[in-house]
Amino acid sequence: MSTPEDPSTSTDVPSPASPTTPPPLTFDEAERILWADAGPSYEAVYAGLCARTVPDLLDAVAATTGTTLLDVGTGTGNTARAAVARGAQVTAIDAEPTMLDLARSKVPEADFQLAIVPDLPFEPGTFDAVVGNFVLNHFGRPREALAALLAVTKPEGRVALTLWPGERSAGRAVFPRAMEATPGWVHWDLPKLPEADDYPRTEEGLAELFREAGLENVSTTVIDWEHHTTADEWWISVGSGVAGSGRAYLMQEPEVRAAFHQNYLRVAAEMSDEDGTMRLPYRALLAVGTVKS
Template identity: 50%
Template sequence: MGEEVTVFDENERLIWAGRAHAYADTFARLCAHPVPVLLDAAAVGDGVRVLDVGTGPGAAAAAACARGAKVTAVDAEPSMVRLAAQSVPKADVRLAALPDLPFADGEFDAVVANFVLNHVGRPRAAVAELRRITRASGRVALTIWAAPPAAGQTLIGRAMEAAGVTRPDHLPALDPLEDFPRTPDGLAELLRAADLREVHCELLTWNHTATAEDWWAGPASGVACIGHLLTSQPPYVIAEAKRHYDLLSGEFAGSDGMLSLPHAALLAHGRMAS
């Protein structure tokens, strides 16, 4: 397809460069939560040719291999590709990025993308590419974070805001013409616009458990956009954000001291025409 890389895409590459191990040690367990239902939605089972797009450390690829699927996985970040290849030796792991994947039309029985659409500059072109490489009657399934976010998802952002951290003007946002409602109807319509059939979208909610220090470790190690923003601050601002975080995190702490953090995501899936 040869799609032009957007400024948003370039910024995502910068944010995630070299972050594979930091992500695997922090936010990866959270993002792996929907993997079983994601694979169910794509009908991934024994012998199914499946592509895991944006594999990260390889959670979905590993789960698909465990089901006996024939797994190919791609990621735009080289450190993620290296880690996934080590972690999931049964998968064919390659470096590639949406919306221009190096596969033939209809090459896969199923294509899954776990929290990948949040990180692409052209979501519609990305879904169209997922459709292109899926065979007739094959399935596409993907997840994104829902909007508005659940309370657990806003904890770190609230602490940073209390410390006076604001999103800088130079940090590119998604082009409004490319954006879509992060709601069940909005995501379902995105799949229908790509000519997928029998589209269904549901809201997934769960409580992610972590220690307060483990949850802070993600942004503190520069993971994701919020971590990139936090670690770009002067040390005294980071310390102030941590002070507010320690206070606010008490809202989610149980009697054992563990945080129980509500999260909400959307799972959408559709089928190719026969």
């Protein structure tokens, strides 16, 4: 579960102005705020976009009939549904209740649980495979998170994750372009990851993160595709306050919001066909590795 527009780290972290000012939010705390009650809006916009990488993710762990599989950060359940269709025995977790409500309604065959990584409610070596579709972006402690995922995977089992790379594709730049063109726009950024927890959002950076975690036979893949939508549909996420771009939009003064919307429509028109189809190029990284026997 992830929006592609929001950066993995920020540039500015507010500091307390006085002893009575609450301390800055941690990355994980900010993530909980960003995604609170976002299930329906996420399903309307980003779920279809993120579903593109699901077949590659399940192929990477060889999910098939009888595979015991953990879907981490299931969102509204598209990965879980695809894994069930392959015959896998699926357990799926997410930290956001409205996401899980939608996922349960779509995939009654899977076992959905509310859980936050790295505090997983499973015994060591429970699953043949662990997958997470764009969930790695949401971990404030990615190395601890990976260690927890490895712990619940059986020896010689596979762990596979997708990630939005650090370099934005044209599809991911739509809202940032509109922000940059809007006078008076007040930026809202996620807190930075601690330096010791950060890593390059590149093929090699992702592969090295997997190797550091102790995974073997690590490989990475670049996935490119074009997502088709409309300007009205793509606006739902921001207009509903979903994730970083949407939360920032709701913070703005009314006249700034109006100007931003007009700038968005201009950018959207540049990327749309005459029939109104927006064509958004996207790129994702996928890494897979094997747990030591």
